[in-house]
Amino acid sequence: MGTRDRIIDAAEQALQEFGLVGATTKRIARQAGCSEALLYKHFPGKEALLLAVLLERLPALGPALVRLRKNVGHGDVAAGLTDFTVTAVEFYTRVAGIASGVLADPSLMAGFRRMLAEIGTGPHTPIRVLAEILAEEQRAGRIDAGLDADAAAAMLMGACFHRANLSFFAEPSDDTRAWAAAIVGTLLRR
Incomplete structure (x- = not known):
């Protein structure tokens, strides 16, 4: 494993153990077995390191969306x-600690927003892509043509975000897969 990967792994571990405030670059470098200077050779700032954790280590929505798109027109x-x-739901649950810390720090948030804009992504991206997939399924005749794909995608992602956030305050009374099937069933009801 290369230095960059060790740093990202250490950052993810430090974020889980100490939260955003406690996951200092000094602590991350120490856990990665490198100097802080070497950490900064790989990442220009904490924002870039957080983005790497989000994009490379958490259960990614991108591959899940790719799988959905591949199955447009066939499959269940x-x-x-x-x-x-x-x-x-798993993604939003795991990202909550990072997101809340970033939101609480205006300078970190500003840097994070700039980086997301530069690479053309952000929290709106999976909603837009999901809406495109739903519209493709409509054109394939597999989803009701009267469904507002943009609203449906926003509602589905909003429900996932809400369930993830609620799980920090109370244990869900049902299984996540059963909940997900019920939400999707409601969305697809004709």
Whole structure:
């Protein structure tokens, strides 16, 4: 494993153990077995390191969306959307600590927003892509043509985000997969 990967792994571990404030670059470098100077050779700032953790280590929504898109027109739409929904809940649950810390620090948030804009992504991206996939399934005749794909995608992602956040305050009373299947079933009801 290369130095960059060790740093990202150490950052993810430090974020889980100490939260955003406690996951200092000094602590991350020490856990990665490198100097802080070497950490900064790989990452220009903490924002870039956080983005690397988000994009490279957390259960990614991108591959789940790619799987959905590959199955447009064939396969079980409900099963594919249910799998995606479970992944989205897992993603939002794992990203909550980073997101809340970034939101609480205006300078970190400003840097993070700039970086997301530069690479053309952000929290809106999976919603837009999911809406495109839903529209493709509509054109394939597998989802009700009357469904507002943009609203449906926003509602599905919003429900995932909400469930993830609620899980920090109370244990869900049902299984995430069963919940996801119920949400998708409601979305696809004709």
